[in-house]
Amino acid sequence: MKERKELKLILKNKLITPVYQPIVDLKDGSVFAYEALSRGPKNSCLERPDKLFAIADKENVSWELDYLCRSMAIEYAKDKLGSCKLFLNVDAKIMYDEKFHQGSTAEFLKKCDLSPNSIVFEISEKTTINDYKSFCSVLNNYQCQNYKIAIDDVGSGYSGLNLLAQISPQFIKIDIGLVKDIDKNYIGKSIVKALASFAHAANIKIIAEGIERPEEIDILIELGIDYGQGFYLGKPKPEIELIAENIKYHIVKLHKEKENFRTNTLLNMTIGEIASCQTTFSAETQGQVIIDYLNSMQEPLDVIIVENEIPIGLLNHNIFFQQLATKYGIALYSNRPIKLLMKKNPLIIDYKTSIEETAAQALNRDTKHTYDSIIIVKHNKYYGTVTIKKLLEVTTKLELNRARHANPLTGLPGNNVIEWTLAHHLKTPAPFAIIYVDIDNFKVYNDIYGFEAGDNILIATAKLLHQAAIKNNNKFFLGHIGGDDFIIFIPVEKIEDVCNWIIEEFDKEVPNFYSSTHRQRKYIIAKNRSGEVEKFPLMTISLAVLKVENKIGLTSTILASKAAAIKKECKTIHESAFVVRECCDKVLETDSREN
Structure with missing residues (x-):
């Protein structure tokens, strides 16, 4: 009785508070849309929307409540949406109602100077649909009027997939259960990856709901998810607000990191x-x-x-x-x-x-x-x-460029691009550093374990060096000279941090490429170049660093000669190390890490 009375007061006096949660573009951190949600009177027995709509259904006034929520959401948002879309939750049962068919939403939009193209009807997978044929006919009718359709909670059950098979929504929203802790859940990540692949092939945009942690954003961007929604990006609020600048920066930064490998392989054209x-x-x-x-x-x-x-x-x-x-x-x-x-x-x-x-x-x-x-x-x-x-x-041109100028194994820029990049650095006034990367004892490993295992080492090293670029805001160029030799151009102030990180990560990862016997021994028995049997330690990494400040008269040949001398000295340390020199050949710094 109390709830029925409260509901009548809500409908009579329009005591609904619309709240708006941002749906964020995971490419650039901008707000793409807002989902409109509704709340009953604060501190009342019907404040929670689930309770409010359940009582309305029981009292047979679902249409009246739905229309009130929808119209108030549109009214409050009309002057603040800009180019953003507005997502409106619609119960499947409401869509069968004749009053819904009579164009009441279109009329209200017209009064608010909004077009159907700005509205997305969001249908939950958890909604029970008895007659799919009629329901899909209703949805297609609204799509013909330029309304957009989103299927919510995809992945929580069978009905959403059934809906997807029978209609062509513009959006699907991944169920919260699949997004939560996706950075720790391999199975959930695989499911979301499959959903993203399907959605993009079908020209459907995909939205991840329930994002609560930055680590979840990282994985979703890696998987190519289009949009995100959740408390981490923005809570539902009565006012339409943009997301925090630090979160937007985080998204933009992640995308730059994701694109860096593509840039390094000459595929940076958009x-x-x-x-x-x-x-x-x-x-x-x-x-x-x-x-x-x-x-x-x-x-x-x-x-x-x-x-x-x-x-x-x-x-x-x-x-x-x-x-x-x-x-x-x-x-x-x-x-x-x-x-x-x-x-x-x-x-x-x-x-x-x-x-x-x-x-x-x-x-x-x-x-x-x-x-x-x-x-x-x-x-x-x-x-x-x-x-x-x-x-x-x-x-076709890009593929030819990539094949012509990139290393076929790692996909990193090859010698031509390295030469062009070096020439560019020598023409600019800013000082820079060149890091020549060489893997010690790689040949022995390659001889014992085979070429395929050797290739895996080179690919893993390329990825590790790429991660070093990401950790330093992509402020360096990474190339593959050939074999186990790589090259990095980097700002001088980054030398120590980058070298320390590369050595630490390489030494941590490289034992995983050996058998348990070799890991325990920490060496391989093999023949040296003279044919004599010798003990070879596990692979280490040598970083020969050349600081280039005074560029007058310098050429790539001179720099290569100086780098060779530094590399030779670095290899005498017999563990992962980096040696830094200026062009004047004065030793500035030597550092190493235990295997």
Whole structure:
């Protein structure tokens, strides 16, 4: 009785408090959307939303409560959303209600000067759906009106996967249970990785819910998850707020680290760099206007449909003219809006996405749309278009570049790029240091364990050196000279920290590549270069460091000669060590670590 009375007061006096939780773009830390949640009167028996909606369902007023929550959420957010989307939770049972079909949300949006394109209906996988055919028909109807659909709690049960199989949502939200402690849960990480792969192949954006720790963010970014949501990024609050700058910085920093390896292998070009801006049209543009436009073009173009600068559809020129070529095609479409024929869920890519990642998503589309142009956006607004022909041309060039200039085993820049980078450093006034990296006793290991095991050592060393770059804000260049020789260009102030870290990590990891017998002995018995049997210690790492400040008259040949002398001295220490010298050959510092 008390709860029923409280519910009536809430509905009568609109005693609902909307709260908004940010959904964050894991590429740049910007807020992509807000999820609107509802709270009952503070300290009342119906403050909690689960209790509030359960009583409303019991009293048969679910529609009234749902509409009140939805309208208040939109009303409070209308002037603060900007280009962000608004996620609205909708009970599946409500969507069957005739009142929901009557366009009440559309009318309210119109009053608030918002478009359906800014609204995402979020359907929970935990919701019981009895008639999938009717329910999917309702969802498809809303998608046709430019509303977006998100399936919530994917991974918590069977129904969400069933929904995904029958509709084409724009978003899926991974269940909290899979995200929690994902950095410690290998199985959960594997499931999320599989979901991400599926979603990207299907052109569905994926959102991770329940993020509470920075370590979880690290793994989600590594797995390529598009968006994140959770208390770590921002709690639900009555006011629409941006995320904290330190969290945004953390996300940006992680992405820079992730991209560093790609940059080192000459794959740093983004899709935005090859995009071409073209004329766009509204969804209400008549077919004849499009016909005239396409006929005036020297080359066939796909038509991009936008609303308030935000892409909402694409019309493939071949499909369009095929439709016009049917018996009543001209009569049907020449004087009707182009939205009747446009594809409402085209491939839309952020301008900062790599060429390689874009190509993967483009080629994973269904066969009918494989050759559709790719729409490029910046801050969610139309930025340009890339045709498949252009994408293939650039991809081919990049692959040839990578093959030509990168080491085939590690993927790191090879000698040509090393030479170019060194020449660039010698032309700039800033001092820098060159670290020549050499693995001691590698040849013996390679002879005993075989070439494949030797290759694994080189790959592991490349990754370790890459991690050193990450730990130092990527402020150095890493290249692979060949064999067990690597090179690093680094700011002089970073020398000691980087060298100490490399030695510590190498000495920690290298025993894992030996058999238990060799680990216990700490040596291998093998023949030396003279054919005599000898004991060889486990591999160590030598770092010959050359500080370059006065660059007058210096060439790569002079530097290589000086580096060889430092490397020779470093190897006499017989354990992992680094030796630092200036070009004047004065020994500045020697350090080593016990094996």
